[in-house]
Amino acid sequence: QKEVEQDPGPLSVPEGAIVSLNCTYSNSAFQYFMWYRQYSRKGPELLMYTYSSGNKEDGRFTAQVDKSSKYISLFIRDSQPSDSATYLCAMRADSWGKLQFGAGTQVVVTP
């Protein structure tokens, strides 16, 4: 079993809808949680970074961490076609540790 599980999708939503993405993990030592966005044929870019449990909001993006359930989520409000990309979750146990990535979920926002 992988340490980080993420549904690869694809997830198709109409423009303006809320995109809901999530990852589950098995290592209770993970404390740092990130979401990356990767456009086709590009490298990943950091979207959101959260330490421990709780919510974090940045514009149309909201990241949630529920450590008791070992579950993290990313919500994209008012989705745009430009949000079409693969979204990868990543996490690690401490500030020096190796990042463990999920497989990535492909999101398609249709006009």
Place this chain on the structure above:
Amino acid sequence: DAGVIQSPRHEVTEMGQEVTLRCKPISGHDYLFWYRQTMMRGLELLIYFNNNVPIDDSGMPEDRFSAKMPNASFSTLKIQPSEPRDSAVYFCASSLTPGNTEAFFGQGTRLTVV
């Protein structure tokens, strides 16, 4: 700054050949990372450097893989001999911070070994 620059963007080679991938990190970034991305295994960290010194190479899959960083502005990842299962996209990333959270990725090298 132009960001992390990788070359070549695409590489097709025959099994058994030597392959060298190149990376120029962002100026001033002390940490450099090599990742491999495949459909089956996702994004995997192969090795990372701090101030040109390899710190953790536990992700390097086999002795056929080697990486060097002769100076702060250049790194190579070499596969010798290459095999079809090495086909993947190889990313280089660099960062200011010890953890690779804030790492900036290059556009990747798509390697196909036939």
